[in-house]
Amino acid sequence: MSVEEIPQGADVNVVPQNKNEKKARELIKKLGLKQIKGISRVTFKQRGNLIYAIDAPEVFKSAAGTYVVFGEAKIDDLNQRIAEHQQQQQQQEALSQAAQEDKSPEAITADLQAASLGEKVEEVGDDEAEGAEEEEVDESEFDSKDIDLIVEQTHVSRAKAVKALKNHKGDMVNALMELS
The missing domain is CATH 2.20.70.30 (Nascent polypeptide-associated complex domain)
Structure with a gap:
């Protein structure tokens, strides 16, 4: 031009x-x-x-x-694009369902109390379970380095790490996957 x-x-x-x-x-x-x-x-x-x-x-x-x-x-x-579109639809459906639920102050207070009571029950149950597991642990059949590695990677007690190793017959990968 x-x-x-x-x-x-x-x-x-x-x-x-x-x-x-x-x-x-x-x-x-x-x-x-x-x-x-x-x-x-x-x-x-x-x-x-x-x-x-x-x-x-x-x-x-x-x-x-x-x-x-x-x-x-x-x-x-x-x-x-399809995955993003489906995710947006799911979010919109969740928002619409949340909007339809009862949002009165009494319902919100009841939900908060139930959630806080549930957390306390879980914390007490976890502490009791850890105490029971830590009582008797036979680490002789596994290498201590393997146990230390699992404890470091999953942030669990030694007893849970040993139990996971026992469940998977010494297979570290499967023990890590179980605890993750």
């Missing part, structure tokens, strides 16, 4: 072109390809729902029906 063709006062964005793009555009002009106006987005679909999208492309068409597209291609993963 020459300067004479641009109307006075028009907003024109000049995109700098590299050497390869300039050469390609010159060859396209020699081939007789015609530019198609009004296309806002071009997408190419690949296996696995992988989509390449070009926003605001320059599209040229030959007489035979082939197209040449110029623009910056960006990857648009359809699987990721």
Whole structure:
């Protein structure tokens, strides 16, 4: 497009072109390809729902029906979009369910009291269980370094680490997975 063709006062964005793009555009002009106006987005679909999208492309068409597209291609993963959309729907459903529940001050107070009582019961139960486990522990069949590693990685007592090793016949990986 020459300067004479641009109307006075028009907003024109000049995109700098590299050497390869300039050469390609010159060859396209020699081939007789015609530019198609009004296309806002071009997408190419690949296996696995992988989509390449070009926003605001320059599209040229030959007489035979082939197209040449110029623009910056960006990857648009359809699987990721679907997962994000499903997650948003689940969040909206959870919010709508929460809004439908009773939000009176009495109900909130009752929920808080039940939660605090539940935590106290769990803490007492855990302390009693740890005390019972720490009474009798036979570490002789396992290497102390293995036990130390499990205690360090999972932040549990030595007794729980030994018990997990016994449950998995000395397999450290499965013991770590059980305690994690």
